[in-house]
Amino acid sequence: MTRTRILAIINCLSTYSSKDEPITLYKIRGILKLEYGLDLTDKMIRKELNYLQSAESSHQVVKGRNKDNYRENVYFLKDAAFQVHELRYLMDAVSAARFISPPETAQLIYKLRGLTDELTSKRLANELVLSEGKVTIKHFAENIQTLHEAIRAKRCVKFQYGRYNVDKEFVLSREGGFYEVIPLGVVWSQEYYYLITQDREKEKIIQYRIDRMSNVSKTEDTFSPIPGFNLKNHVADLFNMFSGEKGSIAIEFDHHLINVVIDRFGIDARIKKISDTRFLLETEGIVSDGLVRWLLTWGADAKAVRPAELVKKMKKEVERYQGMYT
Structure with a gap:
């Protein structure tokens, strides 16, 4: 009693x-x-x-x-399980995650508010306002869990992969054939989950959006970790999750973009002032279409200096723009 x-x-x-x-x-x-x-x-x-x-x-x-x-x-x-700001962080993260459907979002927020007292729960009533819509993805939660379990057990995975066409129809790649890869890690970037993988045939590191996968399953094949591979460092080198070749990169920026560069590359980024209006960033990164598109975001305020491959890609993309508006 x-x-x-x-x-x-x-x-x-x-x-x-x-x-x-x-x-x-x-x-x-x-x-x-x-x-x-x-x-x-x-x-x-x-x-x-x-x-x-x-x-x-x-x-x-x-x-x-x-x-x-x-x-x-x-x-x-004295000690509540969560402080009010901690619950707010969790609620906002759930609200912002586009892959969590509206009904599941409402259910999770209701459960999070139930983890505290009634007074604090009322203080959490004002929910995050989203600028973008949610999407409903079949079996998404199960796919995420399957991938995590495969990585922990060092088992290869297979899945179908696809994209939407202009008719808003989801079309599977490879005519519905399966991809079989070595799963290296799951990351969350730019509001999406990605699976970082190694191609079993080409030994190339490739990223896949998990919301575009279907029929995800573990295989019986096992794998060993890639010697020297660091998932965190690899993701830091990517731009908008595009694959490419890693190398030394140099980019000139206008001074007003200094905070943009620090936000992207960190406070320890190698930055050198080269004039009263420009500075030079030198870093290691992956040269890809993602990097090109990121640089084009800043127009003439960003200029690729090296490698030659990146400069060539930038010129080609600029010419495409010019061709569209002539």
């Missing part, structure tokens, strides 16, 4: 009290009777509260004075 009382009191305080809104013994007694069917005296409740305030208890209860009646005590749990 004692254990039942303690658990009921902990649940009561977890749900109905907080540091900003502690509750009285009178209110605790009413909640225990109404919601838990426990008709306890004040003496019984005080005994359990005293234990919960002791060093022996893993759930610490704090006792204070009622601001409206100084002679009356009030109580709350």
Whole structure:
């Protein structure tokens, strides 16, 4: 019976009290009777509260004075499972994730708000406003879990892959044939999940959007980690998750883009002032269409210096633009 009382009191305080809104013994007694069917005296409740305030208890209860009646005590749990800002982070991440469908988003947010007391839950009622719509992807959660399990077990995976056409029809690549790859890691970039893989035949590192996969499964084939491969470093070298050859890159930027460059390459990026209006960035990265498109975002305020391959790609893309507007 004692254990039942303690658990009921902990649940009561977890749900109905907080540091900003502690509750009285009178209110605790009413909640225990109404919601838990426990008709306890004040003496019984005080005994359990005293234990919960002791060093022996893993759930610490704090006792204070009622601001409206100084002679009356009030109580709350000292350590909530989540702080209000932590729950806000989680809720906003769920809301922003385009691959979580609207019904699942609502369900997850409801569960997250249930992890705190009623007062804090009300403070979380204002939800994130999204500028882009959600998408519904069949079996997405199962696919993510399958890929994580395959990576942990060092098993190869196979899947079908496709894209939408202009008629908004999802068309499978390779006429519906399966891709079989070595899964190196799952990353979340630019609001999407990606699977970083090694092609089994060409030994090339390739990225796949997981929301474009279907019929994902583990195979019986196992693999060994690539010697010296660092997933974090590889992802940092990518631009918009495009594959390509890694090499030394140099780019000139206008001064007003310094914060853009620091946001992308970090505060330790190799930056050198070359004039009153321009600076030079030198870094290691993957030369790809993703890098070209990222540089074109900044127009004439960004100029590729090397390698020659990157300069050639930039010139070719600029010529395409010119051809469109002549």
